[in-house]
Amino acid sequence: MLDAVLFDWGDTLFHFAYEDELLEAGWEAGLAAIGRDGTPGAREAAARFRDGYLPTIWQPGLLEEIEYPELVRELLAEFGVSVTDEELDRFLLAEHEAWAPARLLAAHTHALLDSLRARGLRLGLVSNAFDPGWLLRRDLTEMELAERLDVAVFSSDVGMRKPHASIFEAALGALGVEPGRTLFVGDRRYEDVRGSKELGMRAVQALWYRVDDDPRGLDADFEAFTQLDVLNAVRRLLGEI
Numbered sequence: 001m002l003d004a005v006l007f008d009w010g011d012t013l014f015h016f017a018y019e020d021e022l023l024e025a026g027w028e029a030g031l032a033a034i035g036r037d038g039t040p041g042a043r044e045a046a047a048r049f050r051d052g053y054l055p056t057i058w059q060p061g062l063l064e065e066i067e068y069p070e071l072v073r074e075l076l077a078e079f080g081v082s083v084t085d086e087e088l089d090r091f092l093l094a095e096h097e098a099w100a101p102a103r104l105l106a107a108h109t110h111a112l113l114d115s116l117r118a119r120g121l122r123l124g125l126v127s128n129a130f131d132p133g134w135l136l137r138r139d140l141t142e143m144e145l146a147e148r149l150d151v152a153v154f155s156s157d158v159g160m161r162k163p164h165a166s167i168f169e170a171a172l173g174a175l176g177v178e179p180g181r182t183l184f185v186g187d188r189r190y191e192d193v194r195g196s197k198e199l200g201m202r203a204v205q206a207l208w209y210r211v212d213d214d215p216r217g218l219d220a221d222f223e224a225f226t227q228l229d230v231l232n233a234v235r236r237l238l239g240e241i
Helices: 020-034 042-052 068-078 085-098 109-118 133-142 165-175 189-197 227-237
Strands: 004-007 014-016 103-105 122-127 151-154 182-186 202-206 222-224
Touching (some): 020 042, 042 068, 109 122, 109 227, 122 165, 133 151, 165 182, 182 227, 189 202, 202 227, 222 227
Parallel strands (some): 004 122, 004 182, 202 222
């Protein structure tokens, strides 16, 4: 039987199209939102972030989530700028909104989630994401995903990244479901497939955006080349086909 389906977010329900131009646009918007003299130029700040800070965010195998707001505060301090918590929040919001063109919802996300909810399944999101949860939940609302999900758990809130058990356990606990009655859908063999299967969930590897062959990972129970292939896996587990 199946009670719930949990999803990864990036390269599963949506695609994040990184561009260097948006990195600079984000810093330009964030610095403008601080609204005072003495801040560095956006190009200079973005270059410093790209060269000195991005590598710390994307360290392979890092399980403990970084404190992104504190990285921003630290970088600004390098330029002699000290910000209040309120100024930092303004920066983060403006920067995040500047990245909106990079967040591309997958074509069948709404249809898939609606089909699963129609079957009485509980739905959740488990995402490695360093942005603060309050910003990410704004994205879910704007993408019309908040109304389709029962829970959303982000590594920035939990403090640990997939495949660490705690982030999966937070979602399972919030939904009140057992791992053995839950299906996880994600694109990464290590973070998503291995992380969920080691807790006793069954897993679908999402292949519609990318093909991951991380040797640290495990083979999924199902492979999905389109989002609607996930529905077929669910139908099998429910005994519909």
